[in-house]
Amino acid sequence: MMIKVNKHLVGGFDWMVFGSACGLMAIGFFFIWSAASQACAFRQLVFMGIGFGLFFGLLVLDYMQIVRQAYILYIVFIVALIAVLFLGGTIRGTRRWFDLGVVNFQPSEFIKIVLVLALAKYLMYKDNYKRFSILMISLAFAILPMALIFMQPDLGTGLILLPIFFAMVFVTGARIKHFLLLIPMGFVTLPLLWFFLLRDYQRARVIGFLWPSETQDWGAAYHRLQSLIAIGSGCVLGQGWKQGVQTQLNRLPEPHTDFVFAVIAEEWGFLRTFGVILLFLAFILGTLGIAYRTRDPVGRLVLIGLVAMFTSQIFVNMAMVLGVAPITGINLPFVSYGGSSLISSLLALSLIINVGIRDKIILTRRGFR
Amino acid sequence: MYSNRLKIIFGLVIASFTVLVVRLGYLQIFEGAKYSGISQKRLLRDYSVPARRGNIYDCRGRPLAVEEPAFDIVVDYKNILYGYLRDKGEMPQSLSQLKAHRDLSAGCDSCHVDTGLWVTKLANLLDSAPRQLLGQAEETVNRVEKIKEQVQLRHKKTVRIQEEFASHAIAKDVPLQKAAVFEMDQDSYPGVSLRTRPKRYYPYNDTASHILGYLGRPTPEEMHKAKSAIQRSDEEYKKSQNYKDLSPSSELADYRIGRAGVEGYYDSDLTGDPGRRVEVISLQTLKVDKTIFDMPPRHGDGVFLTIDLDVQRLAEECLGETKGSIVVMGTHTGEILAMASYPRFNPNTLGADYNKLIKDPDTPLLNRPTQALLPPGSTFKIVTALTALAEGKIDLNTHFYCSGSITVGEFKFRCTSAHGPVDLKRAIEHSCNVYFFETAKRLDGRAIKEWTEKFGFGSETGVDLPYEASGDVPLPRYPGERINVSIGQGALVVTPLQMTQLASAVANSGIMVRPHLLKKIVADDDATVRKVEAPELREIDIPKEHFPAVQEALRQVVISGTARGKGLEELGVAGKTGTAQTGSSDKNHAWFVGYIPFDAPRYAFCVVVEHTTGHGGEVAGPITRKLVSGILDIEKADKLLTAKRTAGTPK
Numbered sequence A: 001m002m003i004k005v006n007k008h009l010v011g012g013f014d015w016m017v018f019g020s021a022c023g024l025m026a027i028g029f030f031f032i033w034s035a036a037s038q039a040c041a042f043r044q045l046v047f048m049g050i051g052f053g054l055f056f057g058l059l060v061l062d063y064m065q066i067v068r069q070a071y072i073l074y075i076v077f078i079v080a081l082i083a084v085l086f087l088g089g090t091i092r093g094t095r096r097w098f099d100l101g102v103v104n105f106q107p108s109e110f111i112k113i114v115l116v117l118a119l120a121k122y123l124m125y126k127d128n129y130k131r132f133s134i135l136m137i138s139l140a141f142a143i144l145p146m147a148l149i150f151m152q153p154d155l156g157t158g159l160i161l162l163p164i165f166f167a168m169v170f171v172t173g174a175r176i177k178h179f180l181l182l183i184p185m186g187f188v189t190l191p192l193l194w195f196f197l198l199r200d201y202q203r204a205r206v207i208g209f210l211w212p213s214e215t216q217d218w219g220a221a222y223h224r225l226q227s228l229i230a231i232g233s234g235c236v237l238g239q240g241w242k243q244g245v246q247t248q249l250n251r252l253p254e255p256h257t258d259f260v261f262a263v264i265a266e267e268w269g270f271l272r273t274f275g276v277i278l279l280f281l282a283f284i285l286g287t288l289g290i291a292y293r294t295r296d297p298v299g300r301l302v303l304i305g306l307v308a309m310f311t312s313q314i315f316v317n318m319a320m321v322l323g324v325a326p327i328t329g330i331n332l333p334f335v336s337y338g339g340s341s342l343i344s345s346l347l348a349l350s351l352i353i354n355v356g357i358r359d360k361i362i363l364t365r366r367g368f369r
Numbered sequence B: 001m002y003s004n005r006l007k008i009i010f011g012l013v014i015a016s017f018t019v020l021v022v023r024l025g026y027l028q029i030f031e032g033a034k035y036s037g038i039s040q041k042r043l044l045r046d047y048s049v050p051a052r053r054g055n056i057y058d059c060r061g062r063p064l065a066v067e068e069p070a071f072d073i074v075v076d077y078k079n080i081l082y083g084y085l086r087d088k089g090e091m092p093q094s095l096s097q098l099k100a101h102r103d104l105s106a107g108c109d110s111c112h113v114d115t116g117l118w119v120t121k122l123a124n125l126l127d128s129a130p131r132q133l134l135g136q137a138e139e140t141v142n143r144v145e146k147i148k149e150q151v152q153l154r155h156k157k158t159v160r161i162q163e164e165f166a167s168h169a170i171a172k173d174v175p176l177q178k179a180a181v182f183e184m185d186q187d188s189y190p191g192v193s194l195r196t197r198p199k200r201y202y203p204y205n206d207t208a209s210h211i212l213g214y215l216g217r218p219t220p221e222e223m224h225k226a227k228s229a230i231q232r233s234d235e236e237y238k239k240s241q242n243y244k245d246l247s248p249s250s251e252l253a254d255y256r257i258g259r260a261g262v263e264g265y266y267d268s269d270l271t272g273d274p275g276r277r278v279e280v281i282s283l284q285t286l287k288v289d290k291t292i293f294d295m296p297p298r299h300g301d302g303v304f305l306t307i308d309l310d311v312q313r314l315a316e317e318c319l320g321e322t323k324g325s326i327v328v329m330g331t332h333t334g335e336i337l338a339m340a341s342y343p344r345f346n347p348n349t350l351g352a353d354y355n356k357l358i359k360d361p362d363t364p365l366l367n368r369p370t371q372a373l374l375p376p377g378s379t380f381k382i383v384t385a386l387t388a389l390a391e392g393k394i395d396l397n398t399h400f401y402c403s404g405s406i407t408v409g410e411f412k413f414r415c416t417s418a419h420g421p422v423d424l425k426r427a428i429e430h431s432c433n434v435y436f437f438e439t440a441k442r443l444d445g446r447a448i449k450e451w452t453e454k455f456g457f458g459s460e461t462g463v464d465l466p467y468e469a470s471g472d473v474p475l476p477r478y479p480g481e482r483i484n485v486s487i488g489q490g491a492l493v494v495t496p497l498q499m500t501q502l503a504s505a506v507a508n509s510g511i512m513v514r515p516h517l518l519k520k521i522v523a524d525d526d527a528t529v530r531k532v533e534a535p536e537l538r539e540i541d542i543p544k545e546h547f548p549a550v551q552e553a554l555r556q557v558v559i560s561g562t563a564r565g566k567g568l569e570e571l572g573v574a575g576k577t578g579t580a581q582t583g584s585s586d587k588n589h590a591w592f593v594g595y596i597p598f599d600a601p602r603y604a605f606c607v608v609v610e611h612t613t614g615h616g617g618e619v620a621g622p623i624t625r626k627l628v629s630g631i632l633d634i635e636k637a638d639k640l641l642t643a644k645r646t647a648g649t650p651k
């Protein structure tokens, strides 16, 4: 019996999703090496080890078992987000992590996944998805952690929660009319956000991005320019690994975390960087493929949430590096240096694979009947 | 329903990835050449725009340190290279090197004939040997070619670097007249131009030189700190060291850093933040095509000092050419009006004088008021008296009999004369040692040390100058040591500023002020006040009733005591003389520490002449008289002026 299940497990294992994620991590390893140091890259390897441990550990459980615990997880992480505001360590004036020795534990990296699970649990028991109240309660699920993350203050990570909400509610079949109703609500809350939650430097960044001539945040403008120069000097073929002038002269801000994509673009050039983007695309489309195939609506919902999370994160990060979005401090999943973000990405990957595997089991079970 | 909405999600994913790829392709394929630095048409130049250093003013706004233009003669790199090659009479090491330069200037072949001639012409103009200019040229060529070589090694192909398009200084600090002559005849020097560069100038030369300090060249670490106006971590710094030759080295060639005095202490306020500019240069015309980043510099702030230039010059004049210090300080505020030290240096010629100055045995670079450590002599009896009063070991009626000396154990300690029966007031007035010896016997060593420290001795006063000395308060264990300390001898050493602080504490009946030099920091551009220094007070826990007796005694000192007949009585002075032994039998430090006016003190002061043959009152007394009458004259003139001004202004 065990062997049989294992065979099924392997059979449902989505190698495209898994392989592209591994490829991205490998690329991340080498460019962290180039941008920061060998030691940094090997530390990332340790994070990968921890992440893979959790990856396989989580695979043993049925994802439904995890979804059932979603509310508890949600409460735990909301408490962690509150606690980090008071007890967390400080990086450049923001409080967003706990020091756990090996890893800096950053609750905001994990709340994204927890939100996906909690929304899935909330939406799975609803028989009528078209009610406006369901939309509003789902929104509340997203707004609460978002506000807490804004207070750290971390604008970017907080905003990633919105696409997750939109995508999941959208796929369950909420009325478009109701979505349109959210727009005026957004206009009402936007000034509140602007005046109460954003710090001066964040306002300066947004203004600086929208109206560059008005900006006082010269640092951000300079970083944007240096990033553009790095990408531009990559040209078609790149300057070679560890050969990028911009990277090696440290003209890039956060070259091994938020701006690692600029390093790749400079040292690898357009052709290979295009390949990296294709890997990301393969990962996302593979996940969407599982979502399309699976017969379990809950599993599909989870996958759509994760697709929204990854896509928006990839898009916002690359758009920032490419100078078409403000500098918000979002890193590139699987590639950027960082324990919390890598481990949370691997946990998300575990869930994706999990849905794929269990779906096969459901299918075979039905086949026996 | 699901599959339809899934398709929309799929569409959104494809759309966002398409946007990213298009943007990436645009940057790397279409705009790539512009940014890559190896383009054949355009080149990026990234450099910092220096911020103007703030001025230093006295309390009435008279400039004590200002930025003045200095003139450098700069020559285009191309011409430097030709001059250098012509002089060597050799072909360049690599043919491609010359070819690259020739290609570059194909547009102006006509002027190439005499590109190397600037050397002789400039040498004539500047009355200097052509060899000297050529030496500078060689240095420049070596530097630039080395950078170029490294860049080419990295790119594995021939490139042009920004240094090749810049002009480099060949003669620095050209006198104004020469600069003017050059300016008029500039057309006959192709490729040569005049560049102005800010230079620090101290209009009053050696006046207040120790307070103002001077500027110096930064160390590599400081240089890096200045370069990274946009923050970088230490780890990143170490890494960038491997590539440092790549960054434009001329960028911060004129960067200076405050090394001493106010220039050093308030360096970050005075320096401001450099701006940054990134320009696209067209290689065809060698002109700036477009500025793509232009962050203006934040100019340095002006620093207003509490120093009154009039009082400062008066104090320096009073000191004359004797080694010593004078400090004048507001008793209530701690504002230092004057702080004179002799010998001094001239910060305008410091570069040339430096080697001589550091070898001078009289240490002219030492700011004596805050850095000289001297035994205070009898002036310290003020502290001994207040300590004994506070500890309750003596009162105003306590009398001791002075027979001219006292024997403790096998040592005999002498007094200045036989004073007979003396109480505290008479003891201070006539500086009777025996009285304080007897007092010291009653005190224990720990109490002496503790109270001495409460008056600010043994620690820095916190004055806003770098490298202040803290002095030393020993713990007197044996009776002999206690006796020595009670009259300011032995291992106890203090700075003149600490003694001034003591004088103000007595004048204020126990309230200590922190001496300071800063009045306010004001933006030089728009006069926005950034910081105003407020007085910092600290009360010593001695009952107030102990002070009047000491204050009266200090007044008696100038009427009938050790400083009588020096003209100090008429000027309203109260104070204490001191003659501190120095080790060599015929040399003393002559002190006078006090405040004016005795009944409503405004200024505390300290006069000390080091290594003199005379006694405290004899040497420091006349200096004090000149100083105090000068201060009162300045005050009077001031009042007259303000009275006139208020009368002149209509109501």
Ligand SMILES: [Zn+2]
Binding pocket: B402, B403, B404, B415, B416, B417, B418, B419, B420, B431, B432, B433, B434, B435
């Ligand atoms: Zn005596």
